Amino acid sequence: MKQSSYGWVVVACAFTLMFVGFGTAYSFAAFFKAFQAEFGASRAHVSLVFSLCALLWFSFGVPGGLLADRFGPRGVCLAGVLCIAAGLAAAANADSLAMLYAGYSIGIGVGIGLSYVPSVAAVQHWFAQNRVLAGGIAVSGIGAGNLLLPPLAAWWIELWGWRGAYLGLAALTLLFAIPAALLLGGRAAQRAKAAGAALPGMTLREALRSEVFWLMYGVAMLICVGFFVPMVHLVPYAQDVGLSEAQGVSLVSLLGLGSLLGRFAMGGVADRLGHARSLVGIGLGLGFLFLLWWVAHSFWLLAIFAVCFGTLYGGYVALAPAICMDLFGPRSLSAILGTLYTAAGLATLIGPTFAGASFDAFGSYTASILGCAALCFSGAGLAAAMRRYFHSPA
Numbered sequence: 001m002k003q004s005s006y007g008w009v010v011v012a013c014a015f016t017l018m019f020v021g022f023g024t025a026y027s028f029a030a031f032f033k034a035f036q037a038e039f040g041a042s043r044a045h046v047s048l049v050f051s052l053c054a055l056l057w058f059s060f061g062v063p064g065g066l067l068a069d070r071f072g073p074r075g076v077c078l079a080g081v082l083c084i085a086a087g088l089a090a091a092a093n094a095d096s097l098a099m100l101y102a103g104y105s106i107g108i109g110v111g112i113g114l115s116y117v118p119s120v121a122a123v124q125h126w127f128a129q130n131r132v133l134a135g136g137i138a139v140s141g142i143g144a145g146n147l148l149l150p151p152l153a154a155w156w157i158e159l160w161g162w163r164g165a166y167l168g169l170a171a172l173t174l175l176f177a178i179p180a181a182l183l184l185g186g187r188a189a190q191r192a193k194a195a196g197a198a199l200p201g202m203t204l205r206e207a208l209r210s211e212v213f214w215l216m217y218g219v220a221m222l223i224c225v226g227f228f229v230p231m232v233h234l235v236p237y238a239q240d241v242g243l244s245e246a247q248g249v250s251l252v253s254l255l256g257l258g259s260l261l262g263r264f265a266m267g268g269v270a271d272r273l274g275h276a277r278s279l280v281g282i283g284l285g286l287g288f289l290f291l292l293w294w295v296a297h298s299f300w301l302l303a304i305f306a307v308c309f310g311t312l313y314g315g316y317v318a319l320a321p322a323i324c325m326d327l328f329g330p331r332s333l334s335a336i337l338g339t340l341y342t343a344a345g346l347a348t349l350i351g352p353t354f355a356g357a358s359f360d361a362f363g364s365y366t367a368s369i370l371g372c373a374a375l376c377f378s379g380a381g382l383a384a385a386m387r388r389y390f391h392s393p394a
Helices: 003-026 028-039 043-059 061-071 073-092 097-126 131-182 188-194 204-208 211-224 229-240 245-273 275-295 299-328 333-362 366-385
Strands: none
Touching (some): 003 073, 028 043, 043 061, 043 097, 043 333, 073 097, 073 131, 131 245, 131 299, 204 333, 211 275, 211 366, 229 245, 229 333, 245 275
C-alpha cells in the first residue's frame, strides 16, 4: 500500500483509539449520580475523579510523545489501550471513592495519555496537504465517542448496574482499540531518519525556550479551564433546573455531536480565516457561550449551548496540532504536543473541581460559569498576540 493511501488508514486507527478512549472517559457524566449514591460523596469529590483522570491523560502526553518520537506510536498506543481497559475493570470493582481514584483516574488517565498524543501526531506526519482536515477527521473520534458512549453507558447502567457497565466498556475497549493500535503504522520521521534525512523544525528544548510556545501554553491554560466543566456538570445542572437525568445525558451527547461537527468543519474554516484568527474566534465564542449557559434553564437553550460549545471545543482540538506543526515543525511534534497538553491537564484539574466545590459552597454554578467566561475572553486576547508568529495569513 502506498504511503499516501496508508495515511488514511492511520486516520481511521487514530479515530478509533480516540473514540474508545475519550468515549469511555466522557461517559463519566452518566455515572455521576450513581457514584454520589454509592459512596455518599459530594459533587466536588466526585468531580475530582474525572479531573485527576484528565490531568493524567494530558500530563502523560509528554512521556507518550517522547516515546512515540523515539520508537513510533504503535507500541505506545497499545500500552495505553491496555491501561484504559485495566482502569475500567478496576473501577468496576471499586469499594470506595479512593479505589475509584486509583482505578478509574490513574488507569484511564495514563491510558489516554499514552494513546492520544502519539496517534494525533502520527496523523500529522502522514499529510502535507489537507493536514487540518485529516487531523480533524482523526480527532472527531473524540466527538463521536462523546456522542454515542454516554447514552450507551446509561443504558448499560440500567441493565447491569454501574459496575457491569464499566465491565462492558472494558470489553469494548479491548475489542476495538487493540486492532487500531496494532494497525497504526510507523512514523514518517522514522522513515526519514532511516534514509539519512533530518526533519525540519524545533526540538522540544528549542520550543521550550521560545516565546511563542509559552503564549500557546497560556492560551491553552485559559481556554481549557472551562472545557470539561459542562462534560462533568451539565447532567447535575440539568437536574437542578428541573430536567430529567435522561435529558441531562442527552445534553452531554449533544456536546459530542457539536464536537464531531467542529472537528470536520474546522479545516475549511481555518483555511479561509487563517489558523491564528480561528484560534481567537474560538476563545471569544466560548466566552459568549458560557454567558448563554449562565442564563439557560430550558432544555432547548441548553441544547443550543451544548451543540455550539461542542463545536468550538472540537474545533480547538482539531486546530491545535496543526498550529503546532505551523509553529514548530515536525521534528519533535509528539513531544511538543504532549508538553503543550499539560496546560490543558492543569486547567482540567481546576475547572470541574472548582465548579463542584463552588456548588457545594453556594448552591449554584454561577461563580464557575462566569469565571470560565472571563478566562476564555482572556485566552482570546492572548491568542491575538500570537498572530505575528505565523508566516501564513493569520
